[in-house]
Amino acid sequence: xxxxxxxxxxxxxxxxxxxxxxxxxxxxxxxxxxxxxxxxxxxxxxxxxxxxxxxxxxxxxxxxxxxxxxxxxxxxxxxxxxxxxxxxxxxxxxxxxxxxxxxxxxxxxxxxxxxxxxxxxxxxxxxxxxxxxxxxxxxxx
Amino acid sequence: xxxxxxxxxxxxxxxxxxxxxxxxxxxxxxxxxxxxxxxxxxxxxxxxxxxxxxxxxxxxxxxxxxxxxxxxxxxxxxxxxxxxxxxxxxxxxxxxxxxxxxxxxxxxxxxxxxxxxxxxxxxxxxxxxxxxxxxxxxxxx
Numbered sequence: 219x220x221x222x223x224x225x226x227x228x229x230x231x232x233x234x235x236x237x238x239x240x241x242x243x244x245x246x247x248x249x250x251x252x253x254x255x256x257x258x259x260x261x262x263x264x265x266x267x268x269x270x271x272x273x274x275x276x277x278x279x280x281x282x283x284x285x286x287x288x289x290x291x292x293x294x295x296x297x298x299x300x301x302x303x304x305x306x307x308x309x310x311x312x313x314x315x316x317x318x319x320x321x322x323x324x325x326x327x328x329x330x331x332x333x334x335x336x337x338x339x340x341x342x343x344x345x346x347x348x349x350x351x352x353x354x355x356x357x358x359x
Numbered sequence: 360x361x362x363x364x365x366x367x368x369x370x371x372x373x374x375x376x377x378x379x380x381x382x383x384x385x386x387x388x389x390x391x392x393x394x395x396x397x398x399x400x401x402x403x404x405x406x407x408x409x410x411x412x413x414x415x416x417x418x419x420x421x422x423x424x425x426x427x428x429x430x431x432x433x434x435x436x437x438x439x440x441x442x443x444x445x446x447x448x449x450x451x452x453x454x455x456x457x458x459x460x461x462x463x464x465x466x467x468x469x470x471x472x473x474x475x476x477x478x479x480x481x482x483x484x485x486x487x488x489x490x491x492x493x494x495x496x497x498x499x500x
Contacts, residue, residue, distance in 0.1 A: 237390060253409075253413025254413050278409050286390075298441070302438055303436065
């Protein structure tokens with residue numbers, strides 16, 4: 219799929235991406251793959267000790283889902299910048315929905331840049347897991 | 360409380376060489392099934408850069424210890440990446456981290472301390488590939 223820079227404008231919505239239901243096993247896999255073995259993601263007793271109901275997803279796993287929404291849309295290698303703020307925690311059993319919207323575009327040094335905002339929310343309760351700003355390059359690389 | 364004197368502190372460089380196995384393991388862990396990542400010469404998925412911070416030597420956990428913070432007591436509040444150049448299977452990525460900022464803010468549960476770690480990631484040719492900024496909240500800080 220090739221995006222057409224001319225057809226993208228402020229307000230253009232990215233195709234939604236759904237992920238989940240999350241599982242404990244995914245958190246274990248992500249811990250091993252990333253090397254982030256913070257026990258609050260994988261050891262229920264530790265999560266409870268620090269006041270959580272149980273293990274929670276790595277924020278970076280949820281950020282990776284948001285990134286996949288961007289690359290599904292703009293192509294692998296298209297992401298130039300992504301900044302996210304983590305809000306609610308994500309738990310096993312939850313389904314997540316990633317959404318993005320274009321806020322502007324510009325051509326800088328011959329590169330077509332598209333800027334936008336994104337969110338990842340819980341499908342069941344609309345809880346905000348993260349929100350962020352992104353920039354992708356369209357039509358090169 | 361984190362001593363504000365740690366602002367500007369630098370840490371030992373971290374280094375990680377990406378191979379196909381780590382790529383494949385990470386793609387499975389984040390539920391990424393795009394065949395584009397498996398093609399010869401494809402870039403690695405953007406957020407895999409976090410692997411350097413955890414598997415690349417004494418990473419974030421050690422950085423936190425060096426400023427007197429226990430990893431159990433932190434939450435990841437924000438994450439920003441700027442992607443300057445793609446990076447690939449076979450690349451050796453070196454990350455250089457420093458404490459970009461330390462500040463306090465009143466939260467619902469009292470004073471919270473925010474620490475921003477900035478890491479400049481470069482490839483084996485010395486070219487900058489990614490700049491990462493991680494904002495960590497220290498609970499009960």
